Amino acid sequence: MESDEELMAAVARGDERALGALVDRHAVRLHAHLVRVCGSRDDADDLLQETWLRVARAARTYRAGRPVRPWLYGIASNLANDHWRRRAVRSRAAATMLAEPAPRALGAAEGLALRERVSRLPERLREVVWLRYYAGLDEAEMAEALGIPRGTVKSRLHAAIRGLQEST
Amino acid sequence: MSARKDRDVSCEAMQSALESGELAAAPQLREHVATCADCAAHERLLAVLAGGAAEPSAPPALALVAHTRMRASRVLRAHAAAPTRGLLAEGALALAVLTLALPLALAHAWLVAEGAVALLGGWLPPLVLEGLGVVYFGSLALAVGALYALLPLWVATLRRARMEAA
Numbered sequence: 001m002e003s004d005e006e007l008m009a010a011v012a013r014g015d016e017r018a019l020g021a022l023v024d025r026h027a028v029r030l031h032a033h034l035v036r037v038c039g040s041r042d043d044a045d046d047l048l049q050e051t052w053l054r055v056a057r058a059a060r061t062y063r064a065g066r067p068v069r070p071w072l073y074g075i076a077s078n079l080a081n082d083h084w085r086r087r088a089v090r091s092r093a094a095a096t097m098l099a100e101p102a103p104r105a106l107g108a109a110e111g112l113a114l115r116e117r118v119s120r121l122p123e124r125l126r127e128v129v130w131l132r133y134y135a136g137l138d139e140a141e142m143a144e145a146l147g148i149p150r151g152t153v154k155s156r157l158h159a160a161i162r163g164l165q166e167s168t
Numbered sequence: 169m170s171a172r173k174d175r176d177v178s179c180e181a182m183q184s185a186l187e188s189g190e191l192a193a194a195p196q197l198r199e200h201v202a203t204c205a206d207c208a209a210h211e212r213l214l215a216v217l218a219g220g221a222a223e224p225s226a227p228p229a230l231a232l233v234a235h236t237r238m239r240a241s242r243v244l245r246a247h248a249a250a251p252t253r254g255l256l257a258e259g260a261l262a263l264a265v266l267t268l269a270l271p272l273a274l275a276h277a278w279l280v281a282e283g284a285v286a287l288l289g290g291w292l293p294p295l296v297l298e299g300l301g302v303v304y305f306g307s308l309a310l311a312v313g314a315l316y317a318l319l320p321l322w323v324a325t326l327r328r329a330r331m332e333a334a
Contacts, residue, residue, distance in 0.1 A: 014248035016241040023237045032225035041226075048228060049236045056243035114216050133217040139188070157187055164213055 004068035011055075012062040019059070022068070023052055029135075030076060036134040037080045039115060047083060051076045067144055073135045074145035077127045084119065084126075117167045118160075125160035132157055183210045258323045266316065273312050277305065 002010075002018075004025070010018035030051065034044035054075050062071075118129050131137045131145055139157075143150045182200050186207070201207045281301060288297060 011244065014244060016244055019240055019244055020237045023233065023240060027233045027236065028227045031228040035225050045228065045232055048232065049239060052236050052240040053243050056240040057247055059244055060247060111216055111219065114213070118217075129217065154184070154188070158184060161183070161187060161210065161213060164217075165209060 005065055008059070008062050008066075008068045009064050011059045012064070014059075019052075019056060022055075026069075026072060030072065033073065033130070033135045034076060034080065036115070037077075037130050038083060039119075043083060047076065047079050050079050054079070067141065070137060070141040070145035073131055073137060073141075074147075076135075077130055077145065080130065081123050081127060084123075114164065117164050120167065121160055121163050125156055125163055128153060128156045129160045129164075179204060179206055182207050186211050186214055255327070258326060262319045262323050266319065269315070270312070273308070277308050280304065 002021070004022065007018040007022050007025075011022065027048065031044055031048050034047045034051075035041055038044050038047065051072065055072065058075075118126060121129065127146065128142060131142045132139075137145060139150050139153050142153045146153065148156075178200065182197060182204070183206075185194075185197055186201075201211055281304070284300065284304075285297065288300075292300075
């Protein structure tokens with residue numbers, strides 16, 4: 001089986017089959033991640049499509065050998081941040097989120113309340129929580145996804161967890 | 169005071185270890201967490217975060233995945249075709265600017281030099297005039313060289329802006 005990086009290199013050369021294979025391979029996990037981040041399946045559906053459109057647009061700029069998964073989740077996180085910004089403008093983010101039907105991904109009340117607190121974190125802290133705990137990326141992958149050193153990932157994650165504890 | 173500070177430092181290290189997940193099962197860490205309310209709360213928070221992420225989520229509809237695949241392929245096709253044309257056009261434009269600019273710059277330099285000789289020839293000794301000429305042509309060559317070196321950058325910036333806008 002071809003690796004993600006091999007497939008992406010083929011996509012960069014314009015191979016649509018390789019792009020289809022990547023979409024099929026990552027769609028389920030990426031969608032689950034976006035459902036957790038957005039708290040809404042409809043929004044996750046939109047962002048899933050938008051993520052892959054961005055991948056297709058940026059394919060020619062893909063640097064051979066660059067790990068695909070962090071890159072992909074980095075794009076998805078940027079889109080999710082834009083989504084939250086728009087949402088915050090429209091209404092109070094937390095109120096909107098609580099008014100929505102309980103998402104399947106975080107059924108427990110505690111999980112839901114925690115996700116609400118995550119959504120209130122500053123953007124740069126929020127995205128490290130998303131990538132670490134919702135997408136399951138390790139520190140090296142997060143550093144790659146966000147384009148920051150590992151030490152910064154560590155300190156942001158620590159600050160985010162502190163922020164979550166203090167907002168209890 | 170010192171004991172409190174030591175404990176804070178220790179908690180900080182323990183919580184970092186919990187976050188990295190590297191030492192979650194270490195006996196020393198377990199012992200500390202068992203006796204420290206702060207770290208226990210920290211661990212609980214991490215567990216809730218991780219637990220939420222581990223919960224299964226209904227997969228996306230097959231039609232959505234198929235639609236995504238189709239749209240992404242269409243975008244890939246469009247972007248694969250466009251850049252070559254764009255690059256050729258931008259390359260030709262840069263070449264045209266280069267071709268036009270060089271004779272203009274040389275003609276301008278020649279006029280300035282001739283004018284300077286005509287105006288200052290009677291007033292300044294030839295050695296000073298030559299010195300001024302060297303300074304003038306040297307700075308002109310540097311400026312033109314810098315402008316030419318900026319052209320590829322300019323083309324690249326244009327292309328990048330267009331791709332990002334797309």
